Amino acid sequence: MAGLIKREDIDEVRNRTDLREVVESYVTLKSAGIGSYKGLCPFHDERSPSFHIRPQLGTFHCFGCGESGDVIAFIQKMDHSSFTETVELLAARINYELHYEDGGPGPRREDYGKRQRLVDAHKIAEEFFRAQLATEEGAAGREFLAGRGFDAQVATEFSVGYAPKGWDSLLKHLRSKGFSDDELKLTGMFSEGNRGIYDRFRGRVMWPIRDLSGATIGFGARKLYEDDQGPKYLNTPETSLYKKSQVLYGLDLAKKHISKSRQIVVVEGYTDVMACHLAGITTAVATCGTAFGTDHIKIARRLLQDDGTGGEVIFTFDGDAAGQKAALRAFEEDQRFIAQTYVCVEPTGADPCDLRLHRGDEAVRELIELKRPLFEFAIRAELKKFNLNTVEGRVQALRQTAPIVAQIKDSAIRPAYARELAGWLGMNNEDVNRSVGASIKRARLPKNAEQQVPVPAQGAQQQVAAPTFERPDHRDPVMRLERQALEVVIQQPQRLQDEQWQAFYEARFMAPAHSAVHDGIVAASSAGASATSWVEVIRDEVPEQLRSFVSELAVTSIPASDEHSLNRYCADIINGLIELQITHRKAELIGRLQRAEMEPEGEEYAQINRELMELEMRRRILRGT
Template sequence: MAGLIRREDIDEVRSRTDIREIVEGYVTLKSAGIGSYKGLCPFHDERTPSFHVRPQYGTYHCFGCDESGDVIAFIMALEHTTFAETVERLAARIGYELHYEQGSGPDREMVGRRQRLLDAHKVAAEYFQAQLRTRGAAAAQRYLGERGFTPQDAESYGVGYAPQGWDHLLKHLRSRGYTDEELQATGMFSENNRGGFYDRFRGRLIFPIRGIGGEVIGFGARKLYDDDQGPKYLNTPETQLYKKSQVLYGIDKAKRQIAKQRQVVVVEGYTDVMSMHLAGVPTAVATCGTAFGAEHIKIVRRFLSDDGSGGEVIFTFDGDVAGQKAALRAFDEDQKFMAQTFVAVEPHGMDPCELRLARGDAAVRSLLEAKRPLFEFAIDATLKRFDVKSLEGRVQAMRAAAPIVAQIRDVTLRPAYARQLSGKVGLDTAEVVRAVEDAARTPRTDRRPAYEPAEAADEPVAATPRISLPDPRDPMLRAEREALEVVVQVPHLLGEAAWDQFTAVECAHPVHTAVHDAVTAVYSGAGGGEVRQGRAWVEALSAAVPEPLRGYVAGLSMRALPASNDAQLERYAAGVVSHLYDRQIHRRQADLRAELERTDSRTQPEQYQAVSRQLLDLELQRRKLQAS
């Protein structure tokens, strides 16, 4: 039996792994201040980035959904791996050898089910690639050559060949130690009437489908032979790894360019993606046997950094009826993007692969230059369904197209497109404008966005419903939170005087009081002036607060501080602590003045004098604070 991974090794893997690099495999991050990065949260849909990463602490936190943790938690949440699998995966990534207690590490039976499936796909992909270089793959080689792909292109994209026959891959994987249960779970095999297995892909060109991280999770197989009775394209069925509604072919190669150029081009096939990339359009991706839908949009928006500050999504469709239907489906999803959406259609109906072969790389790039807004294409595609030569057809066309105009996000464009629609259908402009206005007022539940706007970044969500978190609109509570952010993030920048001020503060909110007490206790335990900082400091604070408040501490550690360099940061840190201390003095002075008003100096002279002395001491403290 395999043992547990040593705690020291887990800590070493965690500390050596750059969480920013890992997260950027899933989310486009932008600078959010010194040592802080932000992007669209991968755990929930949002329009405004509220997901923050702090590499210095090795942690992430979302102010919209309250998800937080370290790099291990991030991988576990997104990849659905176990703790041990995740640590082993990260250790392999950095080349670190793990040690196990009471055992020698995981054997074949103890390796996680998901990792075994990934390994099987890797072995299969290598097998298919090797088969493409054999004499038996002449048809596959000819197919690729006729479409302008070189052997180097095929190797770059991992293209392979599944030989004719019933059990070539089956025998190969069995020889590598995979059980029938594991083979069945891969989706690469079918079951016969006798309960045995045979190869799902036979005599076909194979395109490996990769996840965001680059690991093979499925295959697309193109028919090569006339006697093949199967469909033109045969894909992996739904498995633990492969969910077609959540997969985009080419995303592993395109993700960095999508983030850099803030552009994504959606094409319809595997060879179209390859042609686009090779022609100089590295932002192209394709769906795998399904329409471009909500789950695909989530993936694209994260890499596109779709926060309303730019970016474009370009769909390429054939000009035929099927292409028009695809465009209308895409327009239904358009409202989920904040980026501008366009459509690029080749006038003669050629797809990107055919266009590159016929006219070269420049023609593929020029196709995108001729893009037009998606809603324009959707309007025209809708009008083609009606006979606008008859009055009845014109009215029906107007009624069908008016809701499309009404959905245009830029409301200033709607009147112009209403007038354009009026000209196309040959009806009075005022009548068309009324139809658009009516459509805009009519709820369209069938096209309701699948997400809700994220909460403001400065309004964290409670870790549990039982805890009432501080109201960020309360000036006093905001001052407390800002001071807590400073002592959590940059305790080393506070001098002894600032620490004295902070420890003397009495917070008004119980959550802030609990965090303040934890900071004070850990600070004292660290030897006062020898304040720990970075990851160890934050972890110590998190451990010192009640468990329901750990998410709030994570939020304090992640929020960007308003400074662009260390000097500004040091001034800011001292300033917010001093400001909070000054506010407390004022609040205490107000309380004492009220008490003095209630105290009779003749009948309660001692109490009156005591309160007066406290007021005088506070005034001296306030003046000393102002002078410093």
């Protein structure tokens, strides 16, 4: 396992990556002034553009939803990738070799090249299979799809293809594209025998399986012919690209919808995903030949933003015994989610594809709408194991189901399920509550609890609450000038002269938020932050609540049309800030004169008056009067 990526490499990747180029692969950008661009925010729905970037500073900010950050944060939010995955992706993009802490090896540059060759091979294979579906031999594949309600347009929409029956059709095609047999062995698309490698997928309908970025990394294949001795469904084996426990079919199509609606629907097959999407359930995904496990949950939680503020996970299973078993297996993993989990089991045994075929899109939507909480399903499934007509059966059932109720995380929902359980068992609420309460205590009690004595921690300190900042009212001229000064210093630090920097260091900002950002700028300057890391260092130096505000200041359009007007604007704003400081200082000195009982001829009185005169002269110089 690779160690942590070295900090200097992260900075280098961030600095070398063109933010505008990256963002434009997702967002159409238009000029928003010198060095600034804007477009429709990719993180929320909007009609007028409020998403701004400033490539020179490597920063983006949306004035609508508040999302902000650098190029790494942008890719993380768009592709729902981890920080390490994102940095490695961007490093590969610019052909930069990363180094890792603690001697961790990490991916080498040549590894990225090998990976890209595998990705390219899969892309070409996908195009090959899609083309084969339209051939005469591909008629068998088209008939299969039509029999499930999918026409040619739908097949194109989901990139479904056909693998010819020959032993080397794909092999010859990829060899003709310059791929060596050693490379092709690593793709998982070929098997190896005494005479060399041959096509793994033959005479089958083909579904491309893609990662979060949309790159095809494997295939799922369904057999069509009776003489095919292989399994009904055949997937790509484990490769360096394809890890079945970490991929979900349809995730590339569903990820934005999952993030937006905070819902994920897990179905059982490729055609079920297609049926759901066509019926309007665009959050549907499917596992690829394996159970929905821990790694899948990590991906789903990342997409759902599973932080306890909402979201739902819906599992659909057939109504047969295997479906019931799969649902209970899903329940075992339920506690890994904070989001509410549900299950849909069609009583007739029909899957979403069958429902759509025989009863239309509305039936698929109804199936999802009639979801039942997974807890309810698990409790009822457990109750079926006991004879509830006997006292012994009811007591045994309570012993088995009380721990299930005790597992419910939501303390507001748990008592309601306890009452439901009492009704299903025909027992009084007190007995059920007592049993549930005992299960909760047992779950919380450490194994050696009787040996543990609570001891206060030595030198323990009370936790200090994080500071809060009100957003300054920029209708106030003073607040507006403070903000404009921060915008200039963050966006155009190179335009400040030494004396202007000194004045900025000494400036006192009235708004707490502005003052904290000012302190962050001073710290970043003192740390010698480079031009490319300037904004990121400032963001790191301010309280977490203000990091989005720093990005906002970094991308706010400055009212200047050319270099001359930009220079003039920056000078005017900084001079305005200096004059504001002079005004503050004069007010303090005049107040001292008014409060103090000093001799008009005394030294202190004269010193204050001299400083007042110097301040007034400085103010006149700034104004050019």
